[in-house]
Amino acid sequence: MLRSTRQSARPGARQGNTPVQPAPLRRPGGVGQGAAGRASAGARGSVTHALCRDDDNRRLFAYERDVKAAFDRIVPTLKQVSALQHEPQFEQQAQRIAREQLGFELPQDILADAWVEQLDMRRLFAWCVFSTYRRFCDDYYRNDPLASRDxxxxxxxxxxxxxxxxxxxxxxxxxxxxxxxxxxxxxxxxxxxxxxxxxxxxxxxxxxxxxxxxxxxxxxxxxxxxxxxxxxxxxxxxxxxxxxxxxxxxxxxxxxxxxxxxxxxxxxxxxxxxxxxxxxxxxxxxxxxxxxxxxxxxxxxxxxxxxxxxxxxxxxxxxxxxxxxxxxxxxxxxxxxxxxxxxxxxxxxxxxxxxxxxxxxxxxxxxxxxxxxxGQHYADIGHAERFIGAGVGFEEIQLRNLMYFAYLNTVEEATADLDVGIKIFSGLNVAHGLPVPVIVRFDHHGQVPGSRARAEQHCARVAAALQARFDDLTQRGLLHVLQVTRDCDRAGSIELLACSVNAQTQAGGH
Amino acid sequence: MLRSTRQSARPGARQGNTPVQPAPLRRPGGVGQGAAGRASAGARGSVTHALCRDDDNRRLFAYERDVKAAFDRIVPTLKQVSALQHEPQFEQQAQRIAREQLGFELPQDILADAWVEQLDMRRLFAWCVFSTYRRFCDDYYRNDPLASRDxxxxxxxxxxxxxxxxxxxxxxxxxxxxxxxxxxxxxxxxxxxxxxxxxxxxxxxxxxxxxxxxxxxxxxxxxxxxxxxxxxxxxxxxxxxxxxxxxxxxxxxxxxxxxxxxxxxxxxxxxxxxxxxxxxxxxxxxxxxxxxxxxxxxxxxxxxxxxxxxxxxxxxxxxxxxxxxxxxxxxxxxxxxxxxxxxxxxxxxxxxxxxxxxxxxxxxxxxxxxxxxxGQHYADIGHAERFIGAGVGFEEIQLRNLMYFAYLNTVEEATADLDVGIKIFSGLNVAHGLPVPVIVRFDHHGQVPGSRARAEQHCARVAAALQARFDDLTQRGLLHVLQVTRDCDRAGSIELLACSVNAQTQAGGH
Structure with a gap:
């Protein structure tokens, strides 16, 4: 997996105060320019073909790399934060690192509780995955990064x-x-x-x-x-x-x-x-x-x-x-x-x-x-998803190995798919002490009366059924669920409904 | 509730051998004649109106009375059978009574096991409800008893x-x-x-x-x-x-x-x-x-x-x-x-x-x-259903207080309705030591490939979810589930898929 450290100036990083504005997931100027993509590609040696659209390739690669890098920066960043947790002025230091590396701040209440026992890394990790997902969605629905004139x-x-x-x-x-x-x-x-x-x-x-x-x-x-x-x-x-x-x-x-x-x-x-x-x-x-x-x-x-x-x-x-x-x-x-x-x-x-x-x-x-x-094939030929998506919607997911998709209306009907997903994440995350991040999503049609309320109930019902089915993981803090919906009749991004990380802490911090 | 003893000759009663042909639920000649209905009505004093269709009323009443009587004969019949269980030639006597009163025979294996401890009345009761439901459906789909020229x-x-x-x-x-x-x-x-x-x-x-x-x-x-x-x-x-x-x-x-x-x-x-x-x-x-x-x-x-x-x-x-x-x-x-x-x-x-x-x-x-x-109003102004129907279909149910209807695709989405149904039957049945009979039904379109197999899986999934949700009742033999489907593209009756009473005993005995 290619990673980018991306500590260069970004709008989110410049501000430095809460509430942080979401930083764009993509590098400014990356769309259509592909300079970064070209540089990376150059490292491997560009392969082309008379019918290959090299410009598209650079643009698509820059998008894929930036989105995945945003998720893949979470673990190294939290490692840094973890190492500081008993230092003086820990909270300020942690927020500075988070702003610089991730583009958003961490929930103050989790940081503030660190002195009692230790930093709750599971909640923090889930919160970061959900916040990054939210920023990814905001970018997708606001900026249409995959649009093409063709x-x-x-x-x-x-x-x-x-x-x-x-x-x-x-x-x-x-x-x-x-x-x-x-x-x-x-x-x-x-x-x-x-x-x-x-x-x-x-x-x-x-x-x-x-x-x-x-x-x-x-x-x-x-x-x-x-x-x-x-x-x-x-x-x-x-x-x-x-x-x-x-x-x-x-x-x-x-x-x-x-x-x-x-x-x-x-x-x-x-x-x-x-x-x-x-x-x-x-x-x-x-x-x-x-x-x-x-x-x-x-x-x-x-x-x-x-x-x-x-x-x-x-x-x-x-x-x-x-x-x-x-x-x-x-x-x-x-x-x-x-x-x-x-x-x-x-x-x-x-x-x-x-x-x-x-x-x-x-x-x-x-x-x-x-x-x-x-090269001749992907390095990650197996599963390497960053989170599980359960429900209906998710049209912003156009990237390989980003999300394990469990299309479902109820947990009852989808136990086989969900069990496979949890098994995959038991290897990817739980084996390393990290929770399984699950995004439960049911979109709605704002022009149909009551549709949003029904989507909200639907999310809550499925989240509860998920937590009941995987009760052991839930009790151990190894399963976290974010509930979201989106109005299909409007151009906007997703709306956060509830989050198991903290009823008071809204993922995305803004 | 009006009851009819109906020990007169019926096709099912005449045969006397297993497998018993289903006896018609309705009295021969009852449809369109209304003689019995008129007699009963006469007892209360017929109320009419210039715009009232008295013929229809008699016909509809005969149908309602006969169907409900078939369900309501189960308890007195099983009481008779229970009283005989330690008599010589119990099995033959029980089958004779069942044929005469109910129009079908009881499952031989349940009767045969009675000598070990005692007759399993819960299984027997559920089996009788399911058999009567099946005969009711067969009558409905074969004879169209509610048809009218109008x-x-x-x-x-x-x-x-x-x-x-x-x-x-x-x-x-x-x-x-x-x-x-x-x-x-x-x-x-x-x-x-x-x-x-x-x-x-x-x-x-x-x-x-x-x-x-x-x-x-x-x-x-x-x-x-x-x-x-x-x-x-x-x-x-x-x-x-x-x-x-x-x-x-x-x-x-x-x-x-x-x-x-x-x-x-x-x-x-x-x-x-x-x-x-x-x-x-x-x-x-x-x-x-x-x-x-x-x-x-x-x-x-x-x-x-x-x-x-x-x-x-x-x-x-x-x-x-x-x-x-x-x-x-x-x-x-x-x-x-x-x-x-x-x-x-x-x-x-x-x-x-x-x-x-x-x-x-x-x-x-x-x-x-x-x-x-x-009279001025029904005697059963409250709930007096005979069984719970869960799923989709049930167009044969056109009678008052016969079935508690839980329209659902999954138990997960319908817990509120099901909990109410179980509560009602806790009073009607469980309080008297009788099980809650639940019919799980998903119809299918025979002309859509794989549709029947999917309906079968659907029934099995919902039945399992029901039994899991009401595990305590299930363990105590106080919840029994019959799974059925019907091909909407053909004129036929329902098809039995599985029954918790006995994997080997097929409800209906034929």
């Missing part, structure tokens, strides 16, 4: 390919959280993402989404009118590990790649059958199956034929195309992609071909990204 | 009034379970019923239903095309007790009638606002608020004005209209209803007036029904 035409492009909705279900594994914005280089606001363990999406939920989309087309002509000959495209993304296929593949399928792919395809077919059987008048959808190597971020696309059938044994492999076209020009590479696609599926539909060609081309940039910044 | 034109009538959907949310209290078919005399298959504690329906769920309905109108012209000037009508039914208003009103609102009505109206307005804010192009819905006196089954209707506003202080009172018109002719009564409506709400919309007039007129039959069969 994104504007995407909806029109998608419709030209014959699709009015792109609905992707990746595995909930944190190593796929960057699928949309990084691996496929798609505008995240134009894609519906709903993650599930093993990519086994909920068919009833998808039918409901399909119903909403089709009604909007009929009533509001959004995104296009119902008579336009476009379809709803459902994509499943399974994953595997090229470096350690037996252990670092998809846990939900026992690291068995063939099983993961087959289960994803089965679920796709079942969804199409459900739509065709439940609605008359020729209702149907289009399907696409994508495999992701979580070590290199290379995709392989199982391209459907003219009848919509998908062959598990045949796929277009972006990594092979990258290597085969690495030394040629852009036009040669584009032709090679098109040829590989037709070889894989001779009767592919033109619109589907157009979309898949774009996905493959986009993925070449990500392959170069990983090789430039991480 | 129902055929109802959808057209509703559309003529300006509504394409009638969606009613009553309180989940068992004393309102007969609202649709009995109190309002509507065809239950033409009405969406979704019950909630305190009638406080889920707005997000209702938005989803509205979306489905509107899409069906656009895509399939069902029930009418989207350009027809009809609207979705949402009705809330709160309730109160005229006999003991301080104690037998709505528990969710502390038996405070004004509070129950105000909360229902607030939820209705919130739903309309949610639709208007979430969808453009003039999307809106119509609203109606109805109060029900659970002692007399008389309704009062808060009629919306031309702007859709509802006045809590003004309502059309069916009981007052019944008494005022009891001695006159049909035409006078019809005129009186229309006049009362206009007096209540002078600018009522013509379509809404037409619908409310029909509801009031229908309710006059139910007022006569209660007076004829029960």
């Amino acid at each position: 994104d504007e035409g995407f909806d029109a492009f998608l419709q030209a390919c014959g699709f009015h909705t792109l609905d992707i279900s990746p595995c909930a594994d944190g190593r796929l959280a960057h699928l949309v914005r990084y691996v496929l280089r798609l505008p995240q606001q134009s894609v519906r993402r709903k993650s599930y363990a093993g990519a086994l999406f909920d068919i009833e939920d998808s039918i409901q989404k399909w119903t909403e989309v089709e009604l909007a087309r009929f009533r509001e002509g959004r995104p296009n009118t119902a008579d336009a000959a476009t379809r709803y495209l459902k994509v499943v993304t399974y994953h595997y590990s090229s470096v350690d296929p037996q252990h670092q593949g998809c846990a939900a399928h026992g690291s068995d790649t063939a099983k993961a792919a087959a289960a994803g395809l089965e679920r796709l077919y079942a969804f199409r059958e459900a739509i065709e059987n439940s609605f008359c008048c020729g209702a149907s959808i289009d399907l696409l199956l994508i495999g992701l190597d979580t070590d290199t971020d290379a995709i392989r696309v199982h391209v459907p034929d003219a009848q919509g059938a998908i062959d598990l044994a045949s796929a277009v492999d972006a990594l092979a195309l990258f290597d085969a076209t690495a030394r040629g020009g852009a036009a040669d590479a584009t032709r090679a992609i098109a040829a590989a696609l037709r070889e894989c599926t001779p009767d592919v539909q033109p619109g589907m071909a157009q979309l898949v060609e774009r996905l493959i081309e986009n993925n070449l940039s990500q392959i170069a990204y990983v090789r430039t910044n991480h | 129902d055929e034109g109802f959808d057209a009538f509703l559309q003529a009034c300006g509504f394409h959907t009638l969606d009613i949310s009553p309180c989940a209290d068992g004393r309102l379970a007969h609202l649709v078919r009995y109190v309002l005399r509507l065809p239950q298959q033409s009405v969406r019923r979704k019950s909630y504690a305190g009638a406080l329906f889920d707005i997000e769920d209702s938005i989803q239903k509205w979306t489905e309905v509107e899409l069906a109108r656009f895509r399939e012209g069902r029930p009418n095309t989207a350009d027809a000037a009809t609207r979705y009508l949402k009705v809330v039914t709160y309730h109160y007790s005229s006999v003991d208003p301080q104690h037998q009103g709505c528990a969710a609102h502390g038996s405070d009638t004004a509070k129950a009505a105000a909360a229902g109206l607030e939820r209705l307005y919130a739903f309309r606002e949610a639709i208007e804010n979430s969808f453009c192009c003039g999307a809106s819905i119509d609203l109606l608020l109805i109060g029900l006196d659970t002692d007399t089954d008389a309704i009062r209707v808060h009629v919306p004005d031309a702007q859709g506003a509802i006045d809590l202080a003004s309502a059309v009172d069916a009981l007052a209209l019944f008494d005022a018109t009891a001695r006159g002719g049909a035409a006078d009564a019809t005129r009186a209803i229309a006049a009362a409506l206009r007096e209540c709400t002078p600018d009522v919309q013509p379509g809404m007036a037409q619908l409310v007039e029909r509801l009031i007129e229908n309710n006059l039959s139910q007022i006569a029904y209660v007076r004829t069969n029960h």
Whole structure:
């Protein structure tokens, strides 16, 4: 993991008084400039390709590095603070260090109690993770750091390919959280993402989404009118590990790649059958199956034929195309992609071909990204998430291995996913005496009366159920829960509702 | 409670061998004949009204009496069986009594174990309740005992009034379970019923239903095309007790009638606002608020004005209209209803007036029904449910005080409702040493692949969560759970999935 010490002047650090204004997570000027990214990349030796968008790569890398660095500064900073706890003027010293290193102050009450026994590092750690998450969200919703000018035409492009909705279900594994914005280089606001363990999406939920989309087309002509000959495209993304296929593949399928792919395809077919059987008048959808190597971020696309059938044994492999076209020009590479696609599926539909060609081309940039910044593959091929996210929402999470995602409405329905998450964090955090930070989030629609109050109740109910299920960890201070919501009908950031660190201490300190 | 010994010949009783065919719950010839109903009614003195449908009343009463009698025969029958348990040839004698009294045989393994200690009456009682429920469902889905020829034109009538959907949310209290078919005399298959504690329906769920309905109108012209000037009508039914208003009103609102009505109206307005804010192009819905006196089954209707506003202080009172018109002719009564409506709400919309007039007129039959069969009010003004139903479905439950309804997806979200249900049954059953019978049910759509398997998992998960929450009762054999599902896409009855009484003993014995 690359870390940046970032002790240079930042707005938050300059102020020095509480309440501290949130410092931007990203280095000023980092967006679009990529100077820092280029420098880091230079250290490894930049890998590129005629179709690679180097500017995008630098910008995306600077964002990823800065966000992760903000989380990764917490432990060294708290170590420094811990070493000072019995010194004179400890509280002032600690706050100065926190402001400089983290960009925010620590909760005064925790520091003030240190003299009695010792500093409660567990609460402090959880508080810092939650505060950093909050700053990360504020940055995301206020500054739109992942926006790109290229994104504007995407909806029109998608419709030209014959699709009015792109609905992707990746595995909930944190190593796929960057699928949309990084691996496929798609505008995240134009894609519906709903993650599930093993990519086994909920068919009833998808039918409901399909119903909403089709009604909007009929009533509001959004995104296009119902008579336009476009379809709803459902994509499943399974994953595997090229470096350690037996252990670092998809846990939900026992690291068995063939099983993961087959289960994803089965679920796709079942969804199409459900739509065709439940609605008359020729209702149907289009399907696409994508495999992701979580070590290199290379995709392989199982391209459907003219009848919509998908062959598990045949796929277009972006990594092979990258290597085969690495030394040629852009036009040669584009032709090679098109040829590989037709070889894989001779009767592919033109619109589907157009979309898949774009996905493959986009993925070449990500392959170069990983090789430039991480070498032949990521160093963290296993889990290295910083916190668990439980609930619905989290569209700001577009980074790999940042959050373990437990999509859920209730703990009762999601015990399997949560148990896996807690097990992962038992290794990552609890083994080192640090608590598991869990962010419980249910967003709401501010224009629906009572919606915010219901989201608040929902958060409280799930937080209580989590703490009951993992009672032992909770009692030992090794599980902390932050409850947040966000109004989907407004542009603002998240709202903090409650925090187990301290009922009186609001994470973020402002 | 009226009971019938019903030892006359029934198909089930004639056979005498296991597996026993389910005996019909209803007396042969009882449907449409009403001879038995008339006889019983005669005992109390028939009460009628010029607008009362006496034939319907007899038919509905025969059905209610037979179904409840089937459940109410369980305790006296098991008492008889219990008294014999140390006699020679106990098992044969017990089976003979069970066949004669209940129409089915008892599980052989429970009888066979009686000699070791004593007969396990708790398991036996739960098994009998579940078997009777199964026979009740089989009868409902196979024989359509509540069908009426008048129902055929109802959808057209509703559309003529300006509504394409009638969606009613009553309180989940068992004393309102007969609202649709009995109190309002509507065809239950033409009405969406979704019950909630305190009638406080889920707005997000209702938005989803509205979306489905509107899409069906656009895509399939069902029930009418989207350009027809009809609207979705949402009705809330709160309730109160005229006999003991301080104690037998709505528990969710502390038996405070004004509070129950105000909360229902607030939820209705919130739903309309949610639709208007979430969808453009003039999307809106119509609203109606109805109060029900659970002692007399008389309704009062808060009629919306031309702007859709509802006045809590003004309502059309069916009981007052019944008494005022009891001695006159049909035409006078019809005129009186229309006049009362206009007096209540002078600018009522013509379509809404037409619908409310029909509801009031229908309710006059139910007022006569209660007076004829029960006197001035029901004897069981409090809770007297026979079992708890938890989950989704249960459209066969159209009888008062038969089932305590806990509409839920998870125990986690429904602890308040379930705790109330268990408390009620602690008084009804546990205090007498009898277990709480809970039927967990999630229906499925057979045409959606995997839907049945998911319903099965859902039932198992909820059953486990129930048993965990009420662990003490479960351990003492005082909580038994039957898991069932039904394929909504086929005409068949329910399917039994699992039963806590005995993994090997299938309730229903066939």
